[in-house]
Amino acid sequence: MSLTHKTIALRLLIGVMLSLFALSCKQYEYASPLPGVLEIRLKVVNNRQDLIPFGPLNTFFFSLGELNGMQPGDIKQPIYADLQAIRRSPDGDPVNTLDSLGRDSIFVLGATYAPPITFVGLEIDLEEWGSAIQIFRNAIPIPNFIFVNNPPPPAPPPPRFFELSAPSPIQVNEGRRTVVTVTLDLDASLLRRTEFFELYPAFYISSVKNY
Amino acid sequence: MRDAMRQPLLARSFWSLMIVGVLSVVMWTCKYPSGPLNPNTIPDTQLSNIPANDTIARYINRNAFPELSLSWIGNDPDGYITAFQYRWTSTRAGQPFPSPGNWTTLLNITKTGWGNIILVKGNPSSIFNIYNYLVTLGQNDTSLIRIIGDSLATNRTFAVPYKTGIVPTDSIVGETRLVLQTPSTGTFIFGSPADSNFHRFDIRAVDNSDDIDPSPASVYFWTLVSPGSIVRIDGVPAANALIIDGFTDTFDGLRFAFSSLDANNTESIDYSWSVDDTVTWSPWSRSQEAFVTAIDLNPRQSGAHRFYVRARNRWGVVSPDSSRVFTVTVPKINDPTWPHRTLIINNDINGNGTRGRPTLAQVDSLYREIMDSLGRTGRFDIWRVAQSVPAVNQWPSRDSLGYYTSVVILMEQLIPPIGAGSAQRMSVTTQGFLREYLNIGGKLIYSGSPSIVTAITNYNTFGQFGGTWATDVFHITPNTQQSPFIVSPRFFIPDFNGAFGTLGYPNVSLDTSKIATDSTFAYRAIGDIGINFPIGFAQTISFYDSRTNGILENLPLGIRFQGVLIPPATRRTYSVIYFGFPLYYARKTDMIQSLRKAFEDIYE
Numbered sequence: 134m135s136l137t138h139k140t141i142a143l144r145l146l147i148g149v150m151l152s153l154f155a156l157s158c159k160q161y162e163y164a165s166p167l168p169g170v171l172e173i174r175l176k177v178v179n180n181r182q183d184l185i186p187f188g189p190l191n192t193f194f195f196s197l198g199e200l201n202g203m204q205p206g207d208i209k210q211p212i213y214a215d216l217q218a219i220r221r222s223p224d225g226d227p228v229n230t231l232d233s234l235g236r237d238s239i240f241v242l243g244a245t246y247a248p249p250i251t252f253v254g255l256e257i258d259l260e261e262w263g264s265a266i267q268i269f270r271n272a273i274p275i276p277n278f279i280f281v282n283n284p285p286p287p288a289p290p291p292p293r294f295f296e297l298s299a300p301s302p303i304q305v306n307e308g309r310r311t312v313v314t315v316t317l318d319l320d321a322s323l324l325r326r327t328e329f330f331e332l333y334p335a336f337y338i339s340s341v342k343n344y
Numbered sequence: 345m346r347d348a349m350r351q352p353l354l355a356r357s358f359w360s361l362m363i364v365g366v367l368s369v370v371m372w373t374c375k376y377p378s379g380p381l382n383p384n385t386i387p388d389t390q391l392s393n394i395p396a397n398d399t400i401a402r403y404i405n406r407n408a409f410p411e412l413s414l415s416w417i418g419n420d421p422d423g424y425i426t427a428f429q430y431r432w433t434s435t436r437a438g439q440p441f442p443s444p445g446n447w448t449t450l451l452n453i454t455k456t457g458w459g460n461i462i463l464v465k466g467n468p469s470s471i472f473n474i475y476n477y478l479v480t481l482g483q484n485d486t487s488l489i490r491i492i493g494d495s496l497a498t499n500r501t502f503a504v505p506y507k508t509g510i511v512p513t514d515s516i517v518g519e520t521r522l523v524l525q526t527p528s529t530g531t532f533i534f535g536s537p538a539d540s541n542f543h544r545f546d547i548r549a550v551d552n553s554d555d556i557d558p559s560p561a562s563v564y565f566w567t568l569v570s571p572g573s574i575v576r577i578d579g580v581p582a583a584n585a586l587i588i589d590g591f592t593d594t595f596d597g598l599r600f601a602f603s604s605l606d607a608n609n610t611e612s613i614d615y616s617w618s619v620d621d622t623v624t625w626s627p628w629s630r631s632q633e634a635f636v637t638a639i640d641l642n643p644r645q646s647g648a649h650r651f652y653v654r655a656r657n658r659w660g661v662v663s664p665d666s667s668r669v670f671t672v673t674v675p676k677i678n679d680p681t682w683p684h685r686t687l688i689i690n691n692d693i694n695g696n697g698t699r700g701r702p703t704l705a706q707v708d709s710l711y712r713e714i715m716d717s718l719g720r721t722g723r724f725d726i727w728r729v730a731q732s733v734p735a736v737n738q739w740p741s742r743d744s745l746g747y748y749t750s751v752v753i754l755m756e757q758l759i760p761p762i763g764a765g766s767a768q769r770m771s772v773t774t775q776g777f778l779r780e781y782l783n784i785g786g787k788l789i790y791s792g793s794p795s796i797v798t799a800i801t802n803y804n805t806f807g808q809f810g811g812t813w814a815t816d817v818f819h820i821t822p823n824t825q826q827s828p829f830i831v832s833p834r835f836f837i838p839d840f841n842g843a844f845g846t847l848g849y850p851n852v853s854l855d856t857s858k859i860a861t862d863s864t865f866a867y868r869a870i871g872d873i874g875i876n877f878p879i880g881f882a883q884t885i886s887f888y889d890s891r892t893n894g895i896l897e898n899l900p901l902g903i904r905f906q907g908v909l910i911p912p913a914t915r916r917t918y919s920v921i922y923f924g925f926p927l928y929y930a931r932k933t934d935m936i937q938s939l940r941k942a943f944e945d946i947y948e
Contacts (some may be wrong), residue, residue, distance in 0.1 A: 134570035183847065184881060270821075271879050327906050327917040328880055 146265035160263075161331055168246040169305040172312045173212055173255065175228065175242050177235035179319040185266055185273070188237045193266045196225030199258035202303065203296070204250060225260065230317055239315055247311075252303035254338070255313065261294040261332055266323075268291045270293060274329040297338045306343060312341040354813060355492070383716040387549040389428070391561045392528075395717045408535035410570040410659045412702055416561060418452070420550030426475040427451050427550040428527060431499065437540035437566075444546070450519065451528045453479050460518030461527060472552050515742045530921065536570040543567065557737040572661040573606035573613060575653050579670045584646075586742050586780045589638045589673045592913040594783040597635030598672065600932065602653045609657040617653040622665055629657060638674050646674045646743070673786060675746020677889045680914055683948055686724040687740065687748040691768055693757040693927070694730055698716060698928075699860045699868040704728055707928060710935075717936050718943065737767050740773045745781040755792035756926035758868040759799045770800045775813060782817065783916035785907070789939070789948040791819070791927040792809050795872040818922045819882030819905040837862055839894060840870045840925060842934075843886035843901050849946075850937040852886065852930045861891070872927050881906070883943075886924065919946040944946075 179185060185193065198221065202210035213221055234240040241258075266273040297315065305311045316339040324331040392415045402490065418425035429447040441643075449464040463725040464474060464925030511727030524530045534543055548560035587598055604613040606934075614628035620642040624635070636651065638644050648671050655663040661675050688711055708726050715724050725748075731738045745751065760766050782788060793799035804812050804822040814822045838861065843852040854861055859869050877900055878884055886902035901924040907917035927935055 183883065270881075272878060273880055325881070326910060327908055 135264065138219045139185065141191045147342060166249050166307045169238050169249050169307055170216065170244060170310040171210070171212060171247040171252070171303070171305050172220060172310060173242040174238055174312060174314045175230070175235050176238035176316045176334040177230050177240075177241040177242070177319055178316060179231075179236070181320065181323075184319040184325075185231065185319070185323075186267060187231050187233045188269075189233070191231040191267060191270050192263070193230045194278070195230060195259045196262040197228050197257070197259055198222065198225040198293075199256070201256040202245075202247060202252040203251055203254045203256055209253065210245065213243070214243055216244050216246060218243075219258055222276070224242065225258075225262070227262065230268070230319065242315065247305045249305050249307040251307065252299070254298040254303075255315065256303060257295045257297065257336065258293055259295065259334065260338070261334070275323075275332050276329055292334065295334060295336050297324070297340045299341055299343050303341050304343060310344045312340075312342045313338060314342075347473070359448055364438070364717075375864055382422075384553040384555055385420065385422045385439050386416050386549070387423075387425060387551040387557045388554055389416060389547055389549040389557045391563055393545065394608070398891070401624050410567055411531055411533045412484060412545075412565075413529070413531040414545060414547075414563070416547045417528060418551075418557070420551040423552040424874045425452050425549045426552050426554075426813050427471045429550060429556065430530075430545055430547045432532065432534060433544045433546075434534060435542050436538040437542065441542070444544075447548075448549070450524060450527055451475055451478065451516075453483075454526060457480075458468075460909075461803035462516050463519050463551060465515045465517055470554065471550050472554050475552075478516075481564045483889040508800060509716050534565045534567075535660055537661070540565045541569075545738050545775075562654070569605075570659045570661045571608065573609060573655040573657045575602055575604050575655040575662040575663050575666045575809045577602045577651070577653060577666055580651070580668055580670050580675060581672075583671050583672045584742055586675055586746060586784050587636070587641070588636045588675070588678045588784045588915065588917075589644075590913055591637060592785065592915055592917050593908070594917045595637075595785070597637045598670075600632070600634045600636065600653070600668075601698065602630060602655075602666070603632055604657075604663070606653045606655070606657055612658040614656045615653060617651065617654070619651055626652070626691060638672075639857070641672070641674070643672060646672060661714060673742045674780075675743070677746055677749050677785065677915075682749070684723065684749045685719065685747065686750045686752060686943075686948065688715075688724060688726045688752045688754065689740065690726055691729040691753060691755045693759065693765055695757070699856075699858060700717075700863065700866050701757070702858070702928065710928065710932075711754070714935050714939060715924065718940055720943075734843055734905050736839070739777065742777055744775075745777065745786065747782075748786075750787040750789065750943070750946060751778075751781070752789040752791065754926075754928065755790075755796075755799050756793040756794075756869065756928045757872065761798045765840060767890060769798065772801055775800070775802075779817070782920070786819070787907075787919045787921075787948060789921045789942050789946065791923050792925070794867065794869060794926065796874055815879060817920060818876070818903055819878060819920070820876040820903055820922070821879055837867050838871045838873075839887070839891050839896065840873045841891040842889040842930070843923075843925065844889055844898065845886050845902075845938075846939050847883060847885050847904065849902065850934055852925075852927075852934040852938060854929050855931045869929055870928060873901070876901060876922070876924050878903055878905075885921070906945060906947075921945060 165170065177187075179187065185191070189291055199253055200212045202212055204210065213219065228233075228240070232240060261275065264275050266275065299313070303311060303313055316337055318335040318337070321335040324333060345905065393413070416427060416428065427449050429448050429449050431445045433442060433444050433815070435442055448896065449468065449471065450476065451462045451464060451471070453462060464471060466545065468474060512641045513936050523532065532545070535541070537853045542564065543566075544562060544564040546560040546562045548557040550556050579599065581598035581600070585598055588595060591597060600617070602615060604615075604809045606613060610891050614630060616625040616628050617634040618625045619636055619640040634651070634653065641649055648669050650667050650669050652665045652667045690704060690707055690711075691703060692702070694704045697703045697706060711726065715721070727740050727744075729737050729739055753771070759768050762767070769777075773857045778788070800813050802812070804814055806812055812822050814820050842854055845851050854870070860866055861870070873888070874897060875888060882905040884900040884902065885904045887898045888898040888901045903920070903922045905923065907919045908918040923938065927938060930938070
C-alpha cells in the first residue's frame with residue numbers, strides 16, 4: 134500500500150469516527166433541567182412573652198432529626214442544614230425556638246437543591262430536647278411523663294414525627310429559590326399547668342414563597 | 345432360513361402380547377375408586393390429670409384454695425386436634441343442678457411471641473379455617489403477627505381475615521396465661537361462696553373437620569367456702585384537713601392508704617372504697633390508695649365522716665368492710681358563689697409608735713385605710729396574731745382561713761430568732777395550714793420581711809413538705825442555691841431605698857414619716873432585704889432600689905406567681921404576690937397602687 138493510500142485510509146477512518154461521535158453525542162430525548170433551591174424556615178408564634186420571651190439567653194430546644202420534602206407517591210427529598218451539608222447530626226440538629234430568628238421567621242431549618250417539581254408537603258422529625266424552657270437562669274419544666282392522681286390523665290410523651298401538608302403546592306422552579314415557612318405555635322403547643330408546661334407540639338406550613 | 349426368521353418373530357409377538365396383557369391388568373386394577381369415602385373419625389378427649397380419688401377429701405378441707413390445675417389431651421386418628429372446648433358448671437348444696445353453661449373454645453396453637461392463648465369467641469362455624477389461617481402465618485407475616493399480638497395484649501377482639509375472607513362473626517381474643525398456661529393446661533379459679541359447692545368441668549376436642557368429641561371428659565368435686573381477705577387501713581389524712589369538691593393541680597384529694605392481710609393472695613388483690621355509705625363503691629382497682637374529695641362526702645360538710653374499704657382476692661372473695669372515721673373541713677370558699685373576702689393577718693410586732701416601730705393599732709389603721717381606698721370596705725377582716733398583752737400568738741385556724749378567698753400576711757419588722765418576740769416566727773405548723781389553704785386555691789399577698797430567713801422557720805430547708813417555703817410558695821431560688829446569696833446590709837444604715845416596679849407595678853418610695861431611713865435602727869424594718877430570683881412561672885414585679893447604687897441595684901425583688909384553671913377543676917390554683925420588702929413603710933399612694941395591682945393579679 135502506497136503512502137497515499139494509507140493517508141486516504143487514515144482520513145476515511147477519522148471521518149468515520151468523527152461521524153460516529155457526532156451521531157452518538159446527540160441531545161437526549163428527555164429534558165434535564167437545572168435544579169432549584171428548596172429552603173425551609175421556622176417561624177415561632179409566641180404571645181406569652183411575659184412568661185417565655187425570645188432572647189439570646191432563653192432556650193426551648195428541639196432536636197431536628199430529619200426534614201424531608203414530600204413528593205406525590207411518598208417519595209422523600211432529604212433537606213439538610215444547608216446546601217453544602219451531606220447529612221444531619223445523628224443526635225439531631227439543635228433548634229432553639231426562643232431564638233429571635235424564629236420570632237422573625239428567618240430561622241433556617243434546612244435547604245437543598247431540588248428538582249423543579251411540585252412537593253406536596255414536609256415530613257419533620259422534631260423531638261423536644263431538655264425537658265425545660267430556660268429563661269435566663271430560670272427553668273420551667275416540661276416533664277415527659279406527668280404523675281398526678283387527678284384528671285386529666287397523665288400526658289403521653291409528645292409526638293415527634295410531623296407530616297405537614299402544604300396549603301398550596303410547593304413548586305420548585307429551575308434555578309430559583311422556594312422558601313417554605315413552618316410555623317411552631319407555642320401558644321397552642323404549651324399548656325400551662327400550675328408548675329410546668331405540657332407540650333403538644335403544633336406545627337404547620339404557614340407560607341410558600343417563590344423567588 | 346425361513347424357520348430361522350420365524351423364531352424371532354414369534355418371540356417378539358410373545359413379548360408384545362405379554363406387555364399388552366400386563367398393561368391391561370394394570371389399567372383394570374388402577375381404576376379410580378367409585379365407592380363412598382371413609383367417614384371422618386370423631387376425636388377423643390381425656391383428662392390427663394384427673395384429680396385423685398381423694399379429691400373430695402382434698403377440697404373439703406377448710407381453707408383449701410378454690411383453684412384447680414387440669415390438663416387434657418385430644419386424639420384424632422385420621423387428622424389432628426384444632427381446638428378444645430371447656431365449660432364449668434357450679435352450684436351450691438341444696439340448689440338444683442343448673443343447665444350446663446356455654447362452651448369456651450381455645451385454639452390448639454402456641455406460637456413464639458404470642459403471650460396469650462387464643463380463644464375463639466361466639467359460636468364459630470369454621471374453627472379449622474381460623475386455626476389454619478393463624479397456624480400458617482409465616483415469617484413474612486410479621487406485621488400481621490404483630491397486629492394479632494397487640495390485639496391479644498390488649499384483649500381486643502380481632503376479626504380474623506383468613507384466606508376465605510373476613511367472617512365478621514368470627515373473632516379471637518387473648519386469654520392471659522394465668523388461667524390457661526397452654527392450650528391443654530389450665531389453672532381455674534372457681535367461685536366457692538357457700539359452705540358447700542359443687543363443680544363440674546367438661547372438656548372436649550375439635551378436629552380438623554370441625555367435628556367435636558360427643559363424649560366430653562369430665563371431673564366433678566365439692567368445695568367449702570373460699571377463704572377471704574381482711575383489709576387494713578394504714579393511712580388516713582390529718583384531722584380537719586381542708587377538702588374541696590374536685591381535683592386541681594395542687595389538690596390531689598385526701599389520701600387514704602390500705603393493704604390486705606391475705607397470705608395466699610399477695611399480688612392480686614383488688615380494692616374498692618366508699619365514703620359515708622356502703623352502697624356506692626369505687627370500681628375495683630389494684631391501687632392501695634384512695635384520694636377523696638368533697639364530692640365523695642355525704643353530706644358535703646365539715647365534720648366527721650367514715651371511710652370504707654374492702655378487698656377482693658383472686659378467688660373473687662370479697663372481704664368484710666373496714667372503716668375509719670376521719671374529720672374534714674370543707675371551706676366556705678369551696679362554694680364558687682362565696683363572695684370574695686380578704687383576711688389581713690397582722691403579724692407585726694407591737695412597737696412603741698415611733699418611726700420604724702409602729703403599734704399594731706397603727707398598722708391596722710393604715711391597712712384599713714388602704715383597703716377602703718381600694719373599694720374593699722366591708723370585704724376584709726384583720727386578724728392580729730399577737731392577740732393580747734403579754735402576747736399570745738394565735739394564727740387563724742384552717743376553718744377560719746377557709747372563709748376568705750385571699751389572705752394578706754404582714755410580717756414587717758425584724759423577728760428575732762430566739763428570745764422575746766421570736767414566737768412570732770411563722771412556724772412549720774402554721775406553714776402547713778397556709779399551704780393547705782393555698783393548695784385548695786387560696787391566694788396570698790405577703791408584705792415583708794426583714795430577714796425573711798428568720799421570719800419563716802425553715803425558709804430554705806427542704807423538709808416535710810417536699811420543698812421549701814421559698815421554692816414552693818414564693819417560687820424563688822432558695823438562698824442556698826444562690827451564689828452568693830445577696831441581702832442588703834443589716835447592722836448599719838440600711839441600703840434599701842424602695843423598688844422599681846414592672847409588669848404594671850409602681851415604683852415604690854419609702855415614707856420618711858414612717859421610717860427613719862438614716863437611722864441605724866432602721867434595719868429592724870428595712871434591713872436584710874433579700875434578692876429574689878424567680879423560678880418556674882414566677883415573674884419579677886419589682887427591682888431593688890439601692891440607696892448607694894450598690895451591687896443590689898436593679899436586682900429582682902418582688903415576685904408574682906399566678907395560678908391556672910385547668911378544667912375540669914372549678915377552682916384556679918393558688919396565686920402569690922411576694923413584695924420582698926415591708927409595704928407598710930412605703931408611701932401611701934405607692935401602697936395603694938401596689939396592692940391594687942396585687943389584688944388584680946391574684947384574681948381578686
